[in-house]
Amino acid sequence: MAKKNITFSDIAQYTGFSKTTISRYFNNPDSLTLENQQKIADALTALDYKENKVARILANGKTEFVGILIPNLYLHYYSQVLNQILSTYETYGYKFLVFVCNDKEETERQYIRELLAYQIEGMIVLSHTISSEELASYDIPIVTIEREDRYTCSVNTDNYMGGLQAASLLYKNGCDILIHVNADISPEVPAYGRIQGFQDICQEHGIPHELILTHLGSSYAEASGHILRIFEALAAKYEGKRKGVFMPNDTHANVLLNLLVRKYGTFPDDYRLVGFDNSPISSEAIIPTSTVGQQIDTLAREAMELLVLQMNERKKRRPVPLEQPIHKIIPPVLIRRETTR
């Protein structure tokens, strides 16, 4: 602990290189021959050199830090996106400062201020408490994922395509009535596309359909109660008809599935069911459930690429800001399991 810090001068003296050469080793190693890189690397080991990156940051302003703001880690979708983003460390070397916002807008704002004070290079934002207009005003590279994104670069699943896929599959299953359950979301939120895709297919083919747009609650118990009431109403209203239900996510699809299987001992033939996300619960459920899968690995990789693009631009001598935010769309993948034929 009490050991004197090794400086560039010490390394220069030890190796016989100039201080400029040592500096180049750290900031632009490719400008040295492999042989000279090895000589310096050996010297660092011999001298037990410990790099002080904080001093480097102060010198060149590059922290290699990226902030990630995420609503929660309870929903499997978020933890999987986070997992994939963190795994890009091996590719890009960026280290991630992660914040879980739990809908606390002021805490999130305070956290962002702190990140800016630490001179982070960019942010990936999945939480939806702060508007894209405010995020853009912070004037650092940002990519948002599956949230309102008018003023920020973003990567989203093609939710409209997902709605089309789900409704088409249910239609091809010979359903008499198609039902889509979802929250009453704003058209500004990407997930709204699911409702629109579902509706467009139904209208195009003249399929009888019903939209049930209601907040299902934020806990499993709350959602279970709501879905039980929806199930009872549908069973009474469409008795004898084959009901094709498109649920907003796999967790809620599983609630409906369990209600059906507990009531009938098996998955009844007058129902078809499609979820969204391809969460583990969709394959681990009592009846493996059809779902619209999000390509989370692609989504995370594209988000990071879009962020790196912006961060690299900032490092140029004359950075050219983007004229318009870039919005990337990732196609979903329909996964057919046992709740459709």
Next chain:
Amino acid sequence: MAKKNITFSDIAQYTGFSKTTISRYFNNPDSLTLENQQKIADALTALDYKENKVARILANGKTEFVGILIPNLYLHYYSQVLNQILSTYETYGYKFLVFVCNDKEETERQYIRELLAYQIEGMIVLSHTISSEELASYDIPIVTIEREDRYTCSVNTDNYMGGLQAASLLYKNGCDILIHVNADISPEVPAYGRIQGFQDICQEHGIPHELILTHLGSSYAEASGHILRIFEALAAKYEGKRKGVFMPNDTHANVLLNLLVRKYGTFPDDYRLVGFDNSPISSEAIIPTSTVGQQIDTLAREAMELLVLQMNERKKRRPVPLEQPIHKIIPPVLIRRETTR
């Protein structure tokens, strides 16, 4: 962007306070009256002051950064622990650099070296690729969770107590034979206590029992195949007897539950089932499943307290290192649902 940075002198001049007072506002605000704190806060807004924390770190060596090393975010247990640790930001103000190691030992070691170069203040380690002896050699405050911990401070669930609770519940359910499925883990790993607790109860009460210690595989499909074979063997070997099965976690308990319900149309009376963790799947399964719940909120809070204790000690003028690593034990909570009576 081209705006001149505001310095302490500027703030002092604007408010009429001394530079020392301004410095105290940032480093020890409670030493000022609320009124004076407000005056300075107003001045910061008026001057559009942006704190440069990197400069502060270089001055006082306090980064307020903590590293978290986690094996993966696929298992709900890990994402919940991470969620709880990240939520302590509001309490302690520490920012977390998160790394998912995915069993890549060398990448993890490289990441730790980077964190040390950034002068992080401490680490919380859940991954198990690097020995506690090596972790301790890095000479920064560390707390490990649910992994080998001979040389590091740690917080673990009382796994032995969990094994006792599960076996006792199955015994009280009138089971003729008790079965515990688990990996063949080393006695150095905390989870080994589950096997021991289960065995001790069985031996104490002379209950017939069987340990099935085998690696169930690292994917759901792989585990499903293994558990199907275990289920078929048990059904044949103990026909007509009531089988009390203690599974190593809720995901694997759910696989067995689904096999049973798909075969018999309901949860059969000659089975009882207990999982471990109280993951969402245990309550969202087709039959809500009894489980030994880990108190993840307590676990995360105690881990952070133990880390803060060590980090604060380092900030003293003459820090006194711990003579022995501290190991904290959190009791589990038995949760009875419909797979036991």
